[in-house]
Amino acid sequence: MIYNPVSPILPREESDRQRSCQKGEESFTNSCSEARTSSTKSRQAERSTVFVRKPAAQKQTGGSLAVWREERESGSPRIEPPGAVSPAKRQIKEVKETKTTINCVTFPLPGEGPEQQLLKPDEWSYCDYFWADKKDPQGATSLPGFEVLLQKQLKGKQMQKEMSEFVHERIKIEEEYAKNLSKLSLSPLAAQEEGTLGEAWTQLKKSLHDEAEVHLKFANKLHTEVEKPLLTFRGDNFKKDLKKYDHHIADLRKQLASRFASVEKARKALADRQKDLDLKTQQLEVKLSNKTEEDIKKARRKSTQAGDDLMRCVDLYNQTQSKWFEEMVTTNMELEKLEVERIEWIQQHLRQYTTLRHETDMFNQSTVEPVDQLLQNVDPSKDRELWVKENKTGDVRPVDMDI
Amino acid sequence: MIYNPVSPILPREESDRQRSCQKGEESFTNSCSEARTSSTKSRQAERSTVFVRKPAAQKQTGGSLAVWREERESGSPRIEPPGAVSPAKRQIKEVKETKTTINCVTFPLPGEGPEQQLLKPDEWSYCDYFWADKKDPQGATSLPGFEVLLQKQLKGKQMQKEMSEFVHERIKIEEEYAKNLSKLSLSPLAAQEEGTLGEAWTQLKKSLHDEAEVHLKFANKLHTEVEKPLLTFRGDNFKKDLKKYDHHIADLRKQLASRFASVEKARKALADRQKDLDLKTQQLEVKLSNKTEEDIKKARRKSTQAGDDLMRCVDLYNQTQSKWFEEMVTTNMELEKLEVERIEWIQQHLRQYTTLRHETDMFNQSTVEPVDQLLQNVDPSKDRELWVKENKTGDVRPVDMDI
Numbered sequence: 001m002i003y004n005p006v007s008p009i010l011p012r013e014e015s016d017r018q019r020s021c022q023k024g025e026e027s028f029t030n031s032c033s034e035a036r037t038s039s040t041k042s043r044q045a046e047r048s049t050v051f052v053r054k055p056a057a058q059k060q061t062g063g064s065l066a067v068w069r070e071e072r073e074s075g076s077p078r079i080e081p082p083g084a085v086s087p088a089k090r091q092i093k094e095v096k097e098t099k100t101t102i103n104c105v106t107f108p109l110p111g112e113g114p115e116q117q118l119l120k121p122d123e124w125s126y127c128d129y130f131w132a133d134k135k136d137p138q139g140a141t142s143l144p145g146f147e148v149l150l151q152k153q154l155k156g157k158q159m160q161k162e163m164s165e166f167v168h169e170r171i172k173i174e175e176e177y178a179k180n181l182s183k184l185s186l187s188p189l190a191a192q193e194e195g196t197l198g199e200a201w202t203q204l205k206k207s208l209h210d211e212a213e214v215h216l217k218f219a220n221k222l223h224t225e226v227e228k229p230l231l232t233f234r235g236d237n238f239k240k241d242l243k244k245y246d247h248h249i250a251d252l253r254k255q256l257a258s259r260f261a262s263v264e265k266a267r268k269a270l271a272d273r274q275k276d277l278d279l280k281t282q283q284l285e286v287k288l289s290n291k292t293e294e295d296i297k298k299a300r301r302k303s304t305q306a307g308d309d310l311m312r313c314v315d316l317y318n319q320t321q322s323k324w325f326e327e328m329v330t331t332n333m334e335l336e337k338l339e340v341e342r343i344e345w346i347q348q349h350l351r352q353y354t355t356l357r358h359e360t361d362m363f364n365q366s367t368v369e370p371v372d373q374l375l376q377n378v379d380p381s382k383d384r385e386l387w388v389k390e391n392k393t394g395d396v397r398p399v400d401m402d403i
Numbered sequence: 404m405i406y407n408p409v410s411p412i413l414p415r416e417e418s419d420r421q422r423s424c425q426k427g428e429e430s431f432t433n434s435c436s437e438a439r440t441s442s443t444k445s446r447q448a449e450r451s452t453v454f455v456r457k458p459a460a461q462k463q464t465g466g467s468l469a470v471w472r473e474e475r476e477s478g479s480p481r482i483e484p485p486g487a488v489s490p491a492k493r494q495i496k497e498v499k500e501t502k503t504t505i506n507c508v509t510f511p512l513p514g515e516g517p518e519q520q521l522l523k524p525d526e527w528s529y530c531d532y533f534w535a536d537k538k539d540p541q542g543a544t545s546l547p548g549f550e551v552l553l554q555k556q557l558k559g560k561q562m563q564k565e566m567s568e569f570v571h572e573r574i575k576i577e578e579e580y581a582k583n584l585s586k587l588s589l590s591p592l593a594a595q596e597e598g599t600l601g602e603a604w605t606q607l608k609k610s611l612h613d614e615a616e617v618h619l620k621f622a623n624k625l626h627t628e629v630e631k632p633l634l635t636f637r638g639d640n641f642k643k644d645l646k647k648y649d650h651h652i653a654d655l656r657k658q659l660a661s662r663f664a665s666v667e668k669a670r671k672a673l674a675d676r677q678k679d680l681d682l683k684t685q686q687l688e689v690k691l692s693n694k695t696e697e698d699i700k701k702a703r704r705k706s707t708q709a710g711d712d713l714m715r716c717v718d719l720y721n722q723t724q725s726k727w728f729e730e731m732v733t734t735n736m737e738l739e740k741l742e743v744e745r746i747e748w749i750q751q752h753l754r755q756y757t758t759l760r761h762e763t764d765m766f767n768q769s770t771v772e773p774v775d776q777l778l779q780n781v782d783p784s785k786d787r788e789l790w791v792k793e794n795k796t797g798d799v800r801p802v803d804m805d806i
Contacts, residue, residue: 099802106804107797116800124788132797145796152790155595162593163604169590170611173583180576187572190565192558197746201566204753208573263804310806318803325801336787343600343783350607351778357771361764368760375757378750380743385527387555393548394510394535397519398728399502400721401509401666403713 103133103142104253104260106321119329126332146249146328149335150242156342157238163346164230167222167353174219178212185209195383200374210367218360226353233345245331252324259317266313270306277303506536506545507656507663509724522732529735549652549731552738556645559745560637566749567633570625570756577622581615588612598786603777613770621763629756636748648734655727662720669716673709680706 098112108116118128130145185208193201277299284292501515511519521531533548588611596604680702687695 099805101804105801107799108802113802116798118798119800123784124791126787126791129791129795129798131800134796148794148796152794159593159596163596166587166590166592166608169587169592173580173587176583177576177580180579184569184572184576187569189569189572190562193562193566197749200750200753204756205569307806314804314806321801321803339787340783343781343786346600347603347778347781350603350774353607354771354775354778358768361768361771364767365761365764368757368764371753372757375750375754378746380746381527383746384529384739384742388527388529388532391551391555392532393537393551395519395521395532396510397522397534398508398724399511399516400724401504401717402502403717 101260104257105131105133107131126336127329130332131328144249144253146331147246149332150246153242153335153338154239156339157234160230160233160342160346163350164227167227167230171219171222171227174215174222178215178219181208181215182212185212195386196374196378197383200371200378203374204371207367207371211364214360214363214367217363218356221356222353225356226349229349230346233342245335249324249327249331252320252327256317256320256324259313259320263310263313263317266306266310270303270310273299273303273306504663507660508534508536510534529739530732533735534731547652547656549734550649552735553645553649556738556741557642559742560641563633563636563745563749566753567630570630570633574622574625574630577618577625581618581622584611584618585615588615598789599777599781600786603774603781606777607774610770610774614767617763617766617770620766621759624759625756628759629752632752633749636745648738652727652730652734655723655730659720659723659727662716662723666713666716666720669709669713673706673713676702676706676709 098109099106100109101107119125120128126149130149133142133144134148135142185205187205189205190201192198277296280292280296280299284296501512502509503512504510522528523531529552533552536545536547537551538545588608590608592608593604595601680699683695683699683702687699
């Protein structure tokens, strides 16, 4: 693991427990997973831990991995303080050259800024691949990356439900088959066959009932051990939970949009103030007057104020974006874990299906064995003896009549 | 074998072939059976051989085994020739003490005459146990022993047909089951499941189609290898053949009844003549006259004639009874052989049923194996990788906005 383990993103109350998990880094994810409860109410407690390097901070620390929480806890702003230089002096264009804001989220431009490494390399983790919004084919609207993940969850839930339905249909087929076999088993056909052949035949007919029992047992076990677990895994609460995640992340995106609007407004106000100051400075060059110098001072103050305003707005925007980022990482990790659990649950229960199928074939074999045994014993001589004993009319042979 | 092999009852044209069979006595029945054709037209050729000791003849040879054909071929009558003694002198009552005639067939009375040994001891052969007629429960009518055997044959044919029907019903159940499995296999349920889990799921669905194929193959093989052979074994000709046997034996019984009536009539005529002679003899004692002496001579001649008449009728009766006896033995042996064949045929095809059932279970097992394999390969990480690669929106993380 190449993560810097200094500052995991953790809910405050979880940090102690999580930290103890960090000691054995290799088995870290598993041991932590086990320690967590699966209650959806304690969502915070379920979050996977990930060590997040905040890419923006890399700039500040000359490329070394700086840590978000450190910044946050130290209370230092996450953007460079304007310092003595008036914000108005900074060229907005200059900023736009290295970063771009799409749907209110700010990304580095390709080739600009230090190279980002994946949060969880080689893991194809959800937390690494869904930062941008997804444009729909028409390009008219776009879907947040998080929604793509939520749709995957909903689809997964649907698949699980459909598999359960499939198994249900299989159960119905087995029950119908068993019913028919059982019914045929009771048929009076050739019931009057006698002797050892009659015994073998009776057992053959009975074996259909045994087969029916095997298939009925299969159907019952399919119901309790496959259909039901597949159906009830993640009940009705699951979709509510997904909705909560959805609203939570969507709210943060709305907040980000609102903060972005404030930044834009403040940026425009600063530009206006800057323009006003420039105008007044030009006027000063044309004709010197106290009034103008006073105006310039006032304009500069206002420009500085607008700069401070913008700085504050940008700060708020960045704080919100950080919050969203944090929630995205933890929630994506959560969804990733849910998907692993879903796949393993389904795998486990489909395995149970094949186990039951194998069992059914084995038990089915055993229904034929007594028939084989009795067919082995079929003996025409014995049957003749039995039948003759019961049906003979007389063994005294006729003799010639005397006169 | 304790039979005296001197005089088998054989159709003349068969005797040479049969005699060659007798050499290996132990395997006799089998090797002869194989040598015979199964064509019902050559009924004579199909007849089993049995060495018949004629019990009535034992009396003549002082208890040693005398042989029916010997008597017949030598042309000697099978009853003691009346000789010089007038038949009228013999007491009918005396004869009735040792023999009884039931439904026109003559049997020795219990304890009278030499003990009969079974024609085929320890074999429970049909030819030993169906000489008497069977009284029906009401006692009003009686059924010839041969009819009991024919009914057994008809019932056997019916059983064979009903077993075929049973297998037909089983086939329908298998086809229905296969149809339902195949249909479910094509269901779109959870078709959108992705990655390694999707592959396992697709294979699981496909396995239902494979199962359906296995059951369809079972059904097809049941049809050609069990249902059809059971149905077509002994086709429509069989019942016709039984009817022929029936008519043949029944005709002989009718002939026997007619001969028996002739005997009774002749016996009455003789009694009448005897009475007439006695009357005339008494008249002679009362008054002597030429006329009377002439009458006595005439009456004695008529009585002797009536005695000869009765002797001839008894002889014809005994010949017919012998013919019936011979046909009963050969036909009963034939029916016995048919029953052995029926039982072995059914045994063989029910064995084929269990073999097919075993095969079906085995093939069924193999339909699950590819599912097991793919379930083994299910890998949530791999599935995430595949899905993320296809659905990721962007791996560039947001950065702080600059002013």
